[in-house]
Amino acid sequence: MKLALRKIRLLVHLLHGMWVVATRFPKATVQQRDALNRAWSLRFLQLAGMRLVVHNDAARLDEGVLVVSNHISWIDIYVINAWRPTRFVSKAEVRQWPVVGWLAEQLGTVFLQREKRSDAKRIMHELADHLVAGHAICVFPEGTTSDGRELLPFHANLFQATVSASRPVQPICLYYEDAHGNQSTAPAYIDDLSLGESLDALLRGAPLTAHVYVCDPLAPGAERRVLAAEAQAAVQQALDRLQPVTARPAREAVGVQPPEPRVDVPHASHAGDAPAANGPLTQ
Template structure:
């Protein structure tokens, strides 16, 4: 009954999102659209039993950056949009998902058919143009989802967009934690799991914390393979750091992390023992 009620609330929230995008977005400024997308995404996370903790947010780039990170679940997109609304590069089949596909299209998602070489080139050129114009784009260079326990190899092709645009690359890393303080694979959308099954697993798993670690920007480079390697190293290091903090075999650090809630904007910093700065909007207890 609890899961059914949660799914109903999520469905109504998706319909509300459709209404906002169809009716109000055309009359809004881009800044207002981003604010609305962030607020809507935060509420979706709450309805799904997920709260967001952002680490090292002071390194965030606001314009003209290619954001890259690990990919675990369909909910990653809403976690990132709750942090900072960002157009995505997504597999072409997402375009045909009910409601979600339409919303993704209207929010500026670039869809790619990875198996088609010509389409990959088209996507790269479109991304480069938007990055050069000062937009921020997000791509998951693993090319697929994983359980989040380890990082898959990165595909270097789409890094060419950052090379062509001469822009920075911003690495980010996602990790999901359960109510017992352990890394959880409950949100993972992998293998033959359907979207409905993935949603059921997430809702039944209890409260989940989504950790998002913002890595230091990587300087523009002339070689996409070098950029890809640097980004992979940065994301892998962030994943290892966060895994050490949620491991039940280790004492959890007394660091302050940022829990983002809709409507909050106060910034605070805390430096923990490993020298990492965690940007916070409200202390996590």
């Protein structure tokens, strides 16, 4: 299918998501909203030439949990919402983006003004309140995107929310695979790429498989830095499981376990029935 046609189909799907949010969300229950969100996100991945595979999903927590993930691309949000809809923490600029910003706000995104140190404290209290209320919140503690081959250091600030709320942390690892079974960097939204250039690279790299490895949850501790280090170690171990041995740069592969049994997630049966995911997050 020509690249331009695929882009048009994605745009139509995005606009349909706006219509669903505006007309169906006001009367929908939380569970119904989540189902609509997940169905829409699965369809988005399908239109982008991507399928979803989830590993170790039995470890998943659904309420009052801080989900922390490595961050590769704007499409990470759609992958996570296709796995299990959640709220996200986003840079404040996203709120001003056409279409996506409005959708992000409607779907409960927590916006962070990164240039203001004082805003971190406000966000921490807001996240703690969400966790106590039983919501799942997702953050990207690397603070920026990478090509996915190696992790960047996890920042500890937002982990304070789980300490304050006494709620667990669920690390997850995202990994993109090409049609030949190799790790793909096509989805990576890095350096000086524009959003349009990133979309072109992703579509040209298709077909792709998006892997979500669900790590065992971490009990809330008394120190956020310890939690951040434990979460980073868990995501690193999951990345080692998913990467081919030859693709692990500058790391020792001895003792790495094979991947857990995986579950292919079927695409949504009703295309376009649900709202857009929360949109691109922290870059």
